[in-house]
Amino acid sequence: MHHDPDFALSLAAIRARFVEKLGRWMPKYLELSEMLEALDRRGPMIALAQGVSEGPRPVELIGELRMQTHKIAGSAQTFGFEVLSQRARELEERFDQGGPPAADLTLRALLERFISAAREVLEAAKGAPDAAPAAARQEAPAQAALPEAAGPAAAAGTGVHVLVVDDDELVRDLLGAGFAEMGWRMSTAKTGLEALLMLFACAGGPAAGRPDVILMDVNMPEMDGFCALERIKAAPLWREIPILLLTRRDEETSQIRGFLHGAEAYLIKPFDLGEVVRRVADTLDARARTVVVGCADLERGVRLSQRLRGAGGRVRLVHSSADAWEALTEERPVAALLEADLRGEGGAAVLARARASADLERLPILLVLPELAPEALLEASLAGLAAGASDVLPADTPPAWLAARLEAYARAAKPG
Structure with missing residues (x-):
């Protein structure tokens, strides 16, 4: 873990800039609050028909504040302002719902809670100028838990x-x-x-x-x-x-x-x-150990890719036989998994082309079969192995097991 004081100070400076930016946006939120209060006094029917006589209508101001509220929510959590982050997310969710804001008591309540939390942050920074930098110094080691020993490609x-x-x-x-x-x-x-x-x-x-x-x-x-x-x-x-x-x-x-x-x-x-x-x-560091995953079922492919990436590998996800062949020839992967029912020619056709290529004939390729009756499954498995598949697996194989098998072949193909 790094404890560079200059790094901590730089985080403190960024945190202070966030507080300053929050202060610059506060008048807009207060303006929206005043608009909603005025609309409420007029009554919902008049408010919907007339809006506000001067200045931007609430809907326009909400559109302006929506993205800013999202940014405040994320930055507030990053810098440890948990209450402000939560209030901003609640307000953002209401903004996302759309609909007329006139006489909307829920929106008014959420806006007031956000303004109150923002004022607390601003008052704390105003009343204790050194508080924000000090807090940032305390949080910096946790935020800056950077890799001690990156691999050769990413070493400091x-x-x-x-x-x-x-x-x-x-x-x-x-x-x-x-x-x-x-x-x-x-x-x-x-x-x-x-x-x-x-x-x-x-x-x-x-x-x-x-x-x-x-x-x-x-x-x-x-x-x-x-x-x-x-x-x-x-x-x-x-x-x-x-x-x-x-x-x-x-x-x-x-x-x-x-x-x-x-x-x-x-x-x-x-x-x-x-x-x-x-x-x-x-x-x-993972550029040297890429695996190709070809899945016609996109949701299954995403789940499998997430597991493989979690293990530190690089994944090229494709969903057609044409894309699979392009990935095999361009990426030079250490292993591949192909579903037999890939769009286009199918995974078995890609397997056959790979085994006919001098560059890919030794590449570990796992073939995943579609749902078949037991007799047909056995016959298709034998055919896949005869065609050169490193392993043949049924359609109901859990993603965790597929990932483990592919990782094992990848490690064997490229030690270390």
């Missing part, structure tokens, strides 16, 4: 270049503090479009400034993280750059979209700084 001070794409300045600053502690260089972009322009500018490779890894937020203006991810992975010059998605979206459908387009990992905000740094280091 080895010139690793990380591109952080996030429209939240506090997130960029916090990650920058952690990466600086590791001796890594960081570039930043505020939108997916800005990130693409930066990649165009360094088309000559790492020596020309191309990043070794990208951390990409999903919710951004102009071009969101998903669109940027798809464009980066579609470009031969950039597709090998590992991308970690950093977002509040933890729904399985979002994860499927990210993994299918080549995301290495899915980190949920608010994050622990030390964990993010470890995941970046693991991603860089």
Whole structure:
């Protein structure tokens, strides 16, 4: 664990900037509170018909505050303001529900609770100027539990270049503090479009400034993280750059979209700084032990990929035979798992092509069969082994067992 006082001070400075930013946004929340109170005095029917005579209507102001409330919730938790974080999340959930805010007592109550929590943070910082830095120094070791011994690709001070794409300045600053502690260089972009322009500018490779890894937020203006991810992975010059998605979206459908387009990992905000740094280091070190997972069942593929990534490996998730063949030839994996009923020609056809290739004939490939009757299952298993499968498994094999088998073959194929 690192206890660099300069690193602790840098976190304290970022924490103080968060408090300052919170103070700048407070007038907007107070303005919304006054609007809702005025609407309540007019009565719901008049309020719905007339809104507010001067200034922006509540719906417009809520739209402006919605994303800011989300950012406050994440940053507040990161810096230890638990009550403020909880109140911000409650308010954010109400904002997300939509609907007319007129005479909405629930919204008013949540807003007042948020304002009260924010005032407590601001008053504490105002009344004790040194309190925030001191608290940050105490929290810094826990937040900065950075890897003691990163692998060769991500060892501290080895010139690793990380591109952080996030429209939240506090997130960029916090990650920058952690990466600086590791001796890594960081570039930043505020939108997916800005990130693409930066990649165009360094088309000559790492020596020309191309990043070794990208951390990409999903919710951004102009071009969101998903669109940027798809464009980066579609470009031969950039597709090998590992991308970690950093977002509040933890729904399985979002994860499927990210993994299918080549995301290495899915980190949920608010994050622990030390964990993010470890995941970046693991991603860089795992480049030499990639496994390919071909699943027609996308949910099953995501669950399996998560287990494999948790074990420190890099996973290329695909759902068609064409994508599987492309991954096998481009990634040079240490092992692969293919479902027999992959879209297109199927996993068995990809297996046959691999065994006919001098580069892939020795690659460990596990073949997962579809649901079959016992007699047909036995016949298909024998056929798969005869075709060169390293192992053949039935459709009802639990993901944990599939991951364990694939990991075993990967370790045997690439010791250490």
